[in-house]
Amino acid sequence: MGALIEDAVIDNETMVEKFLRMDRLPHIWCSGCGIGTAMRSTIEALAEMDVPQQDFAVVSGIGCTARVAGYLKMDSFHTTHGRSIPFATGLKLANPKLKVFVFSGDGDLFAIGGNHLIHAARRNMDLKVICVNNFIYGMTGGQVGCTTPTHSKTSTTPYGNYEPPFNLCFLAAAAGAVYVARWTTYHVRQIKKSVQEAFSKRGFSFIEVISPCPTVYGSRNSFPTGLDMMKYFKANSQTVVAADPREAAIEKGGKIMVGKFVDAERPSFQDRLSEMWGELEGDEGRVVEAE
Numbered sequence: 001m002g003a004l005i006e007d008a009v010i011d012n013e014t015m016v017e018k019f020l021r022m023d024r025l026p027h028i029w030c031s032g033c034g035i036g037t038a039m040r041s042t043i044e045a046l047a048e049m050d051v052p053q054q055d056f057a058v059v060s061g062i063g064c065t066a067r068v069a070g071y072l073k074m075d076s077f078h079t080t081h082g083r084s085i086p087f088a089t090g091l092k093l094a095n096p097k098l099k100v101f102v103f104s105g106d107g108d109l110f111a112i113g114g115n116h117l118i119h120a121a122r123r124n125m126d127l128k129v130i131c132v133n134n135f136i137y138g139m140t141g142g143q144v145g146c147t148t149p150t151h152s153k154t155s156t157t158p159y160g161n162y163e164p165p166f167n168l169c170f171l172a173a174a175a176g177a178v179y180v181a182r183w184t185t186y187h188v189r190q191i192k193k194s195v196q197e198a199f200s201k202r203g204f205s206f207i208e209v210i211s212p213c214p215t216v217y218g219s220r221n222s223f224p225t226g227l228d229m230m231k232y233f234k235a236n237s238q239t240v241v242a243a244d245p246r247e248a249a250i251e252k253g254g255k256i257m258v259g260k261f262v263d264a265e266r267p268s269f270q271d272r273l274s275e276m277w278g279e280l281e282g283d284e285g286r287v288v289e290a291e
């Protein structure tokens, strides 16, 4: 029995290593950071899908989470701050067969890159977006961000944040995403399942993974270690089914709604484009006129 478990662990490790650029390790993340957990669940999801590894492409922006693109062994683009979605859009349009996903942080995707995100969701671009939300700008020193819960302390709000944060799931859903889910790094199996579900859909899918950043967020907000925050996630996550994402706002010290909020169907950007080109090709007069 012991040998069987050992073999399974070795198989699992081999499968994960296949998706990693082992020569880039060790990674840069702090002890107790949750980004590696989110990355591992994603790798496990990809490894189990019936898709050749070379058909995946990952794009990230800038920040601690954005480093993931450099560690994944596939076509990967570690792009400029906030611009992962436009890069990913170009990639998908140039080669629609690629399974393109974006792996980046809350500041990168919803602050500097926020406008790109809402418009990709509106267009229903066929992208899968995994956003690690650690409530803060981690890499640059723990400044307040658009996801920092009200009253949380940061390096730039030492007496507490006085602004309300974005509710990322509601924002993605309102902008038009066809798949929206939220988990914490405590929910490793659920993240994996959500990534697979997101890839099974055509259109813009969004997964928020709430993650500990003990170094610059937790240390100022009563979670000095990653484990403290994981215990908080375990005790305070409330799993919901098809709940209204409007209700999923996060408050400091409050419950965290996790689960799938949206699983809908509507034509993707490329579906609409092919339909329109089909119509134009069937109408010679309009095509000639357009030329």
Ligand code: SF4
Residues within 6 Å of the ligand: 028, 029, 030, 032, 033, 034, 035, 064, 065, 134, 138, 139, 212, 213, 214, 215, 216, 217
């Ligand atoms: Fe992770 Fe925070 Fe350290 Fe960045 S600063 S690696 S987010 S713990």
Ligand code: MG
Residues within 6 Å of the ligand: 105, 106, 107, 132, 133, 134, 135, 136, 137, 138
């Ligand atoms: Mg962040």
